[in-house]
Amino acid sequence: MPYPEIRPRRLRRTAALRRLVEETRVAPAELVLPLFVKEGLTEPRPISSLPGVVQHSRESLRKAAHEAVGAGVGGLMLFGVPEQASKDETGSAGLDPDGILNVAIRDVIAEVGDATVVMSDLCLDEFTSHGHCGVLAPDGSVDNDATLELYAQMGMAQAEAGAHVVGPSGMMDGQIGVIRKGLDRAGFQDVAVLAYAAKYAGAFYGPFREAVESTLQGDRRTYQQDPGNIREALREVELDVAEGADVVMVKPALPYLDVIAAVRDRVDIPVAAYQVSGEYAMVEAAAANGWIDRERVILESLTSIKRAGAQIILTYWATEAAHLLRRRY
Numbered sequence: 001m002p003y004p005e006i007r008p009r010r011l012r013r014t015a016a017l018r019r020l021v022e023e024t025r026v027a028p029a030e031l032v033l034p035l036f037v038k039e040g041l042t043e044p045r046p047i048s049s050l051p052g053v054v055q056h057s058r059e060s061l062r063k064a065a066h067e068a069v070g071a072g073v074g075g076l077m078l079f080g081v082p083e084q085a086s087k088d089e090t091g092s093a094g095l096d097p098d099g100i101l102n103v104a105i106r107d108v109i110a111e112v113g114d115a116t117v118v119m120s121d122l123c124l125d126e127f128t129s130h131g132h133c134g135v136l137a138p139d140g141s142v143d144n145d146a147t148l149e150l151y152a153q154m155g156m157a158q159a160e161a162g163a164h165v166v167g168p169s170g171m172m173d174g175q176i177g178v179i180r181k182g183l184d185r186a187g188f189q190d191v192a193v194l195a196y197a198a199k200y201a202g203a204f205y206g207p208f209r210e211a212v213e214s215t216l217q218g219d220r221r222t223y224q225q226d227p228g229n230i231r232e233a234l235r236e237v238e239l240d241v242a243e244g245a246d247v248v249m250v251k252p253a254l255p256y257l258d259v260i261a262a263v264r265d266r267v268d269i270p271v272a273a274y275q276v277s278g279e280y281a282m283v284e285a286a287a288a289n290g291w292i293d294r295e296r297v298i299l300e301s302l303t304s305i306k307r308a309g310a311q312i313i314l315t316y317w318a319t320e321a322a323h324l325l326r327r328r329y
Helices: 008-012 015-021 058-071 100-112 144-161 175-185 206-211 231-243 254-266 277-288 294-308 318-328
Strands: 031-038 054-056 075-081 117-122 165-168 192-199 247-251 271-275 312-315
Touching: 008 015, 031 054, 031 058, 031 100, 031 318, 054 058, 058 075, 058 100, 058 318, 075 100, 100 117, 100 144, 117 144, 144 165, 144 175, 165 175, 175 192, 175 231, 192 231, 192 254, 206 277, 231 247, 231 254, 247 254, 247 312, 254 271, 254 294, 271 294, 277 294, 294 312, 294 318, 312 318
Parallel strands: 031 075, 031 312, 075 117, 117 165, 165 192, 192 247, 247 271, 271 312
Antiparallel strands: none
């Protein structure tokens, strides 16, 4: 007896059928909103290369956090932007309890408490006068081990401010282990570590550097990963897991979907991906020119990242996407 005619299109006929059999869905609770807070601002300041994104004042940061929580966003990642006069060779403002990032953590915790996950960027690049992610050796290279000592202190400062999760993003060898040990010794065993385990030295970070007013001269290729390497990424991930990472992250996201998938297959802890500023800016620029359907591209891009294996997605569209997803489902 011949088989009946196979027609996969039967399950695509209506929107209700398509929703019923959809294999990959992004939930608002899986999204994390990166937020920039600028020292000394009294009102938010637009970022020209990131349309719709701002440097926040402390007041507007609290409002943005409240709005994100209301939309169901799962987390907030905070970046501090100090005044130029606060920057120095060692990034000491990042360790200062009264520095802008640690103050912002306290502000957001006071505003939203445990209603969402408050994360903080644990890196020195926003706070150093030279713009690198660590302290410099006499020859101008980044001194890995000297930087680790400061990372451990920075992690404790952020934990004391109330961060639920710290996000070491400097790609220093051994950073996760040093930060984890420092947190544990200080009594912060419950503070989680999100490791920027596979952070590539790519070309998609330009708008971010405007957002944090980076003073970087040169590049970060001696410590961030080469875009052509995936086996190296997996090695970095395994090292971070062994050192105590609670979550591992791939950054950027869309150009590295294969890396996300490979990492997901390799580890049994949550995998995050960061849809970075260049990815966001490209979509916004194309939409502004009428070349794409903006909202559909936002959701399609997030779906592709989730489909590749990311359980957590950092995206500048987090609050807006959460509203779009609620309307869709």
